[in-house]
Amino acid sequence: MNTLPRFPTLATLSGAAALFALLAVAPVRAADLPDFSSLVTASGPAVVNISSEQKPATAQAARPKLPFELPEGMELPDGMPLEEFMRRFFGEQGEMPQLPSESLGSGFIISADGYVLTNHHVVRNADEIIVRLGDRNELPATLVGSDERSDIALLKVTPKNGALPTVKIGDPARLKVGEWVLAIGSPFGFDHSVTAGIVSAKGRALPQDTYVPFIQTDVAINPGNSGGPLFNMAGEVVGINSQIYSRTGGFMGLSFAVPIDVAMDVVEQLKKSGKVTRGWLGVLIQDVTRELAESFGMAQPRGALVARVMPDGPAAKAGLEAGDVILRFNGEDIVYSSDLPPRVGRTAVGRTVEVDILRAGKPRTVKLAVEALPAQADSKVETPQPARASADRLGLRVVDMTAQQRKDGKFGDGGVRVEGVEDGPAQDAGVQRGDVILSVNSQAVKDAAGFTRVVEGLPAGKVARLLVQRGENPLWLALRVPK
Incomplete structure (x- = not known):
């Protein structure tokens, strides 16, 4: 029996074409992936390992603690034969000897004369601080200055053999979300480990x-990477790896770097005066939620x-x-509340700036002179007082405050304390027992009776805003008045 020759079907041809296309494209895609080897070769020598030691506080020698009680009034004589035995096995006063921490x-060299x-x-x-170079030379370092708020420290070492290798400083403003970046550091003490990833976000608070x-x-950062450089693809440092978000203590895909322009501003101030000053407005702020935006008559939260x-x-002032x-x-838009502090902090102290605000639904512009950021104040916790009035409409029980409480909390002559929160709009909005309510819809609250009158006058179905103080922190809360 004769059979007809078999020709490839359309489906077979289509599948073959797809396979050839995949094979043809695959090498091109692989060639498009970044190669970091030249970057590491050029910039790696300027990355250093940093070890620091904190010596324990010296303490006077103590007598060993016995595993039993002596009769009242009886003491062990000095130099008893068992004293060294007891000291070795039971310790000084029952405590383990202190060891240096x-x-x-990691770190990186920013100048050939030894600034790190x-x-x-x-x-x-x-x-004691020791800087170990890529060639395993170890140099003692002195601390020029340190800034806790930005987590930046500037060290100085003295080169042994001429100029030191340095990194190139980049511009974080030109960095794009999705761009490849690379970190070099010493995670868990493994020197000059290289990890890569992309920029996930910028301006994160x-x-x-x-x-x-x-x-x-999303660059893999682990303990020991702290202080190491974050490079862009041009081999420029755009940030300093500072911290990670983790529930385990190890890397979970979220790492954060201080922008290098922020760090270099700190460097210049530390070189000049050994300390860092920042601009300050003298306000406590929070985000505008959707409900608060509605209460202010804003089209959208910002x-x-x-x-x-x-x-x-x-x-x-x-x-x-x-x-x-x-x-x-x-002149810069403030979209989120977190946009404001960094911009104020970088403003020169004494400079007069324009601030555009919205007050009672109307825009206006004010001018103010930026001052230096002062030291933070300590927080205070106060005890609630017995209830004297209630505002059942919102599910709140509030009380008057004593003159001493107003003075201690710096509330002036206003404010009522929340004694209890029941089911209702206030509980849904997050009002807590112990909060101090300062105003309702920007109307100051003087006492519990006045608070009740204001609440009873709120229009049903509309969003009202409460200004409360929780500890040392003021907070705006929005709630919808029941019908």
């Missing part, structure tokens, strides 16, 4: 670090909402008030 980190940049926390309270607009990346104006500060929304500072 050590810290390991690292993190503040790498050399915090160090009695972190708790307790409001004056640094961090660069967020800006920094002023929760408190510090007495005698620049903002107070310029006439800013709690409830103002800062929309622009010195």
